[in-house]
Amino acid sequence: MVFLYRLCCFLGMHFPLKLNYFIARRVAEMHYLFKKKTKEGVRSNVRQVLTFQEQFSEKPPDRYLVKKYVKEIFYNFAMHATEFAFLPKINKNNLGKFVTIEGRQYLDQAFNYGKGVISITAHLGNWELGGVVTSLLGYPLSAIALPHKKRRADRIFVERREHQGVKVIPWGGGMKKIIQALKRNEIVALLGDRLIGERGIEIEFFGKKTRVPKGPAALALKMNCPIIPGFLTRIKGGKFLLIFEPPILPTITGNKEKDLERIARRALGAVEKHISAHLSQWLNFQPIWHEVPFRTK
Numbered sequence: 001m002v003f004l005y006r007l008c009c010f011l012g013m014h015f016p017l018k019l020n021y022f023i024a025r026r027v028a029e030m031h032y033l034f035k036k037k038t039k040e041g042v043r044s045n046v047r048q049v050l051t052f053q054e055q056f057s058e059k060p061p062d063r064y065l066v067k068k069y070v071k072e073i074f075y076n077f078a079m080h081a082t083e084f085a086f087l088p089k090i091n092k093n094n095l096g097k098f099v100t101i102e103g104r105q106y107l108d109q110a111f112n113y114g115k116g117v118i119s120i121t122a123h124l125g126n127w128e129l130g131g132v133v134t135s136l137l138g139y140p141l142s143a144i145a146l147p148h149k150k151r152r153a154d155r156i157f158v159e160r161r162e163h164q165g166v167k168v169i170p171w172g173g174g175m176k177k178i179i180q181a182l183k184r185n186e187i188v189a190l191l192g193d194r195l196i197g198e199r200g201i202e203i204e205f206f207g208k209k210t211r212v213p214k215g216p217a218a219l220a221l222k223m224n225c226p227i228i229p230g231f232l233t234r235i236k237g238g239k240f241l242l243i244f245e246p247p248i249l250p251t252i253t254g255n256k257e258k259d260l261e262r263i264a265r266r267a268l269g270a271v272e273k274h275i276s277a278h279l280s281q282w283l284n285f286q287p288i289w290h291e292v293p294f295r296t297k
Contacts, residue, residue: 017086017238024078032074042070044287049279052207072280076234080126080283087129087160092136099133099232103244107139107228110247115225116182117247120216122193122231122271123284126240128161130232131189133242135165140186142167144174144215146196171196182223189230190216193271194284201264206272208289217264220250227263229270233278245270 015023032039046069050061090098110117119134119141121127135141143161147170148154158168169177169188181188192213200211220227226247235241248266253259275282 017082020082020086021079024082025075028074028078031078032071038285039070039074041285041287042073044289045282045284046070046073046279048208048289049206049275049282053276069280073283076125076281077283077285079234080128083126084128084160087132088163090129090132090136090164095133095136099129099240099242100235101133101137101242101244103246104137106244106246107134107230110226110228111139111185113226113247114185116185116223117187118182118216118219118225118227119187119189119230120192120227120267120271121189121229122191122275123282124193124231124274124278125233125281127191127232129240130230130242131161131166132164133232133240134187134189134230140167140181140184141165141189142169142177142181142186143189144169144171144178144191146171178219179223182219182225187228188219190219192216192267193275193282194286194288201260203261203264203268205268205288206275210289212264212268214260214264216267217250217260220248220263221252221256221259224250224252226250227267229267229274231274231278233274233281243274 043066046066047061050066050069054061107117121130131141131143143166145157145161145168148157161168167181169181178188190213192215195211195213199214201214201217202209202211205212216227219225226249228247229245230243232240232242248263248270250263251259
């Protein structure tokens with residue numbers, strides 16, 4: 001496994017990006033054919049999003065439309081992996097060649113509060129590149145990341161991120177580092193679309209209740225700092241678009257549970273908005289909800 005990661009990194013640095021994309025798509029096709037359990041998790045998520053989008057039609061999502069999205073998600077994940085290997089080639093001087101940025105003023109506005117910034121994103125587009133771009137723009141950023149099961153493989157991922165100025169805080173063991181980063185008025189970036197190893201908060205997500213991470217909302221309330229939703233997605237012409245949404249400021253009323261739910265709902269609304277706009281780039285392979293039926297006619 002470590003050898004494969006090293007090989008991907010080598011190809012990413014020494015082969016043309018278009019050739020790497022071609023190879024990645026062929027690998028994705030193989031995974032699509034044989035990873036049946038993984039494919040079903042993606043199907044489940046796509047069906048729920050489409051059901052929410054078609055809620056006024058009172059019809060379940062079409063089978064063939066679901067299949068189209070699922071296949072595109074496998075392709076886009078392979079491209080994401082290729083781009084991760086390519087990260088060291090991106091720097092301050094060539095950044096504009098790859099990425100268009102919108103809403104940077106919102107990030108500056110959040111920093112002006114002087115309390116640190118929590119950036120919430122999703123497994124959408126290329127969230128790794130989103131962190132790198134933000135760091136290259138000059139913003140101090142720490143990303144909370146789930147460590148890889150294999151230590152040597154995890155080291156590859158950490159090295160790739162830190163080489164581009166993104167500090168890594170391991171998920172589940174870095175609360176002190178998180179608080180210190182916020183007190184230094186830095187960004188702490190978290191993924192907010194999938195629950196990992198915590199109870200989370202039950203909330204409506206794409207029209208159906210499930211549990212999502214409560215970390216972003218809980219940190220915002222604890223530190224009284226703003227949340228900035230930020231998403232980097234693939235657009236036409238082989239480029240990317242990084243969008244920052246307006247800051248979400250915590251409202252503290254004394255009712256902690258209600259305050260937590262309110263800010264979590266607002267943050268999740270931004271996540272829903274961008275997933276809806278780029279469903280084929282939602283690279284979440286774990287089922288978030290129970291099954292949604294197909295529309296057969």
